[in-house]
Amino acid sequence: MPSTILACLVGAVIANKLGSPLSEDPVFQKRLTEGLVQLKNEKVHKDSKEAKRSVIIFLIAIIIIVTYATLISKKIGLIESPTIARNQVIMAIMLLAAMVISLISKVKLNDIPNMSTFKSGMSACICVLGVAWLGDAFVSNHINEIKEAAGGLLNQYSWLLAVVLFLASMLLYSQAATTTALMPAALALGVSPVVLPT
Template sequence: MIIVQLIILLAMILIGSRLKGIGLGVMGMIGLLIFVLVFHMRPVDPPVSVLLIIMAIVTTAATLQAAGGLDYLVRIAEKIIRKNPSHITFIAPFTVYFLCLFAGTAHIVYSLLPIISEVAAKKRIRPERPLSISVIASHMALTGSPMSAATATLAATLAYSTAAVDIMKICIPACIIGIAAGVISVWKKGKELNEDPEFLEKMKDPEFAKSLEATTTVNQVDLKPGAKTSVLIFGLAILLIIFFGAFPQFVPVVEAGNPGFAVNADGAVNLTGLIIMITLSASALMMLITKTAPTEVAKMSLFTSMATAVVSVLGVVWMSATFMAANESIIEHTFKDITSEYPFTFAFALFIVGALTFSQAATTRTIMPMGIALGIVPPHLIAMFPAVNSDFILPGYPTLVAAMDFDRTGTTRIGKYVFNHSFMIPGLVSIAVAIAAGFMLSSFL
């Protein structure tokens, strides 16, 4: 029976991923309905904490965007990239990584992709190299950023006071090492631009050759007056979250009793509650101090993308969690010995689900509880956390598509066999090395 249920689960995820957008969420609900009506499964509680974390963090990032803070950050990143054009394959991915690590979203990379492509093409460096690893770096930043929903979800799932700080201590250096390996994997990938037949053919067109030398800049409009202030407030919110994670003795304690959504049994306010309170308070301060209208925040691209994320996570996580709960004893009996002996094998489950769901947060909330049930210790779960960044496997994720669109030379592409696309090698190398580094770091941190 579990085989039939698993086929239904995977079918709903595959169909939903092809529909894109909220398709993953609504197909997840169909799967859940089948589980309840046909197999009489008991639906587990919906992932309320994850949904609220996503809403709070994305609202804060959207407020930063509306106040001009993201424009300010992108300008700084653009200056760094343009200052060292000859080393763009190395500089671009790390600039993108730290920018996305701070902002907590990979979507900020859209503003930098045309800059990376242009600078590389002008230096006659194959744009595929910096573009591919920069996109991967933007995803890797989410597994370690204190402002990403994925990191907050894992911290809430592990449910111990210093979880968030432990995730950052292991995943940030591990992902940096992984990205460095990814850079090496693409350093000489493909033919040099001046030897690429497709590029040479395009250069015969004088209009194309002229356009290639034109300078592209982003955010040419003046920065909003409150841009720098909004970044400062956002940064203080990050530091406050890290502070409470690193020093749990300073976490507010209320009356002990029955544990609730935001309060542990001992009366300590948990990290989930603190993240929501701190981020939304930061959003409010940005609105008040920078005089950013709430209506402007609601118009931001980050804010409108929140609905898609919430529906997708609700559907696929609720369906998957119900399946896991109904078959917990079978799953535990089947895999516990393997994962106990070889903990790293659990990374394959994270990797596969991440490739299907296109969501680090959804994958984390779906699979990590199973890892805890299998007896995998938290340091090993944290070491394997970068495996959820496998949304590059199917080349339909928006950041991948954008990188291909911005590369006017045509070097960044989907291969003849679909899976042999520009992002596959740097993605696989970066994740594999990051997980290996994570295991080493977790042994002594």
Template sequence: MIWIQFLMLLAAIVIGARMKGIGLGVMGMVVLTVYILLFRMRPADPPIDVMLIILAVVTTAATLQAAGGMEYLVRLAEKVLRSKPSLIVLLGPLVTYVFTVFAGTAHITYSLLPIIAEVATKKRIRPERALSVSVIASHLGITASPISAATAALISILHGTITLPGLLKICIPATLIGILAGVAVCWKKGKELNEDPVFLEKMKDPAFAASIDTDTRAARAPLPRGAKTSVVIFTVAVILIVLIGSFPQLLPAFGEGSSNLSVDAKGHIKMASVIELVMLAAAAIIMLLCKTTPAQVASASLFNAGAQAVVSIFGVVWMSATFMQTNTGVIEHALGEMVRMAPWTFSIALFILSALLFSQAATTKALMPLGVTLGILPAHMVAMFPAVNGDFVLPGYPTLLAAINFDRTGSTYIGKYLVNHSFMVPGLVSIGVAVAAGFFLAGVL
């Protein structure tokens, strides 16, 4: 029976991924309905905390975008990227990583990818090198961000054993080491641009050749008056979350027996609730001080992307959690001995599931509780946290598709066999090295 249920779960994920957008969410609900009505499975708790975090963080990021703060940050990043064009393969991923760590979502990098592609092309550096590892770096940034839904989910699962600063002091250096490894393997990846037959064929078109070397930095409209102020407010909010995570005694305690969605069994306010409170309060302050309207926020591209993510995670995680809850005994028996002998093998399961779910938060919420059940040490689970970034394996994630579309030279591609694409090698290397570095740092720290 478990195999039939598992095949249904896989079918929902594959069909939902092909539908894109909210497809994962609605297909997850279809299978969950069958689980409940046909197999009489008891539904697990829906991922309310993860959904609310995504909604809160994305709403605040969209408010920052509507106030002009995002454009201000992009212009600062553009100066960095254009200052050393010969180092674009290194600077590109570092900039996208910092942006994601700061904002808690990889969707913030859409404005950076065309700049990275243009700088590389003008310098005649193969854009694939910079774009592929930059996308991977933006994904790894989610597992090093203090305000991402994935980080909050893991802190909640490991509550009482790992704090936010404890997680960040392992994940930030580990993911950076992984990114540098990805940069190393991409530094000379593929043919030089001036030797690439696809690019040379495109250059035969005079209009294309002229556009390649044309400076696209046209006169831009001045930034809104509150752009810089919105960045300051957002930055203060992120710092406040880190401070509260470092010093939880700053918050009131309500005593045992007062638990609910916002308060744990010991009477402490959950980290997820802290992120939601601080982020939405910051959004309100930005709207008030920077003269940004709710309508502008709701129409921002980041808000739309976040709404789709919430629906997707709602369905697919609820379905997956119900399957895991019903079959925990069988799964634990199958994986238990292997994981107890070699804890790092659990990272393979995290990687495979994330490749199917297209979400770090969904993977964390669905599978990390099993790691607790299997007795994996909290420090080892933090070390394996970067493994939830397998969403690049099947090239359907929006950031991958955006990078391919922004590369006008055609060097960034999806291969004939679907998985032999530009992001596979830097992704496997970066995540593998990040997990290995995480285990080393967990042992040392």
């Protein structure tokens, strides 16, 4: 990264010293007249009232979630035995916010499945969450067999855990899901906690 940044800075300085503005550059002007280069029209984007409302609703939802998480935290402890856990509150509030945004902001619901953000979000749900939960369920239900097969080997060669984590992260599509699924298993196998972060 440092070499890339340095190369960009050097290139910018050289271009600034030796080059000329595009409006005065003969090569660029020639390419422009030949139609090889097209200038993008400047468009002024103005946010609609509905877009502003949706952002406000989203911010209110975040404030509610952060406030609730703070109130049930162990350090603050104003709510000692919460009815709903933090993760469930995040899902419930965000789903409620999505419903309110859809109703108030006049979102065309039929267009949502065709939006790029929806497609990428759903692919993330299927690829990451589904496969991660599957992997976690597999490890949790076969922990005894995993202990028997890998316990002695990992105790002798703890560095093999890095190889296992690398291969599992390719299968589960998520480093976080791999950590959630395999770190408890590694601790149960007797791998030293000092080795795990490294």
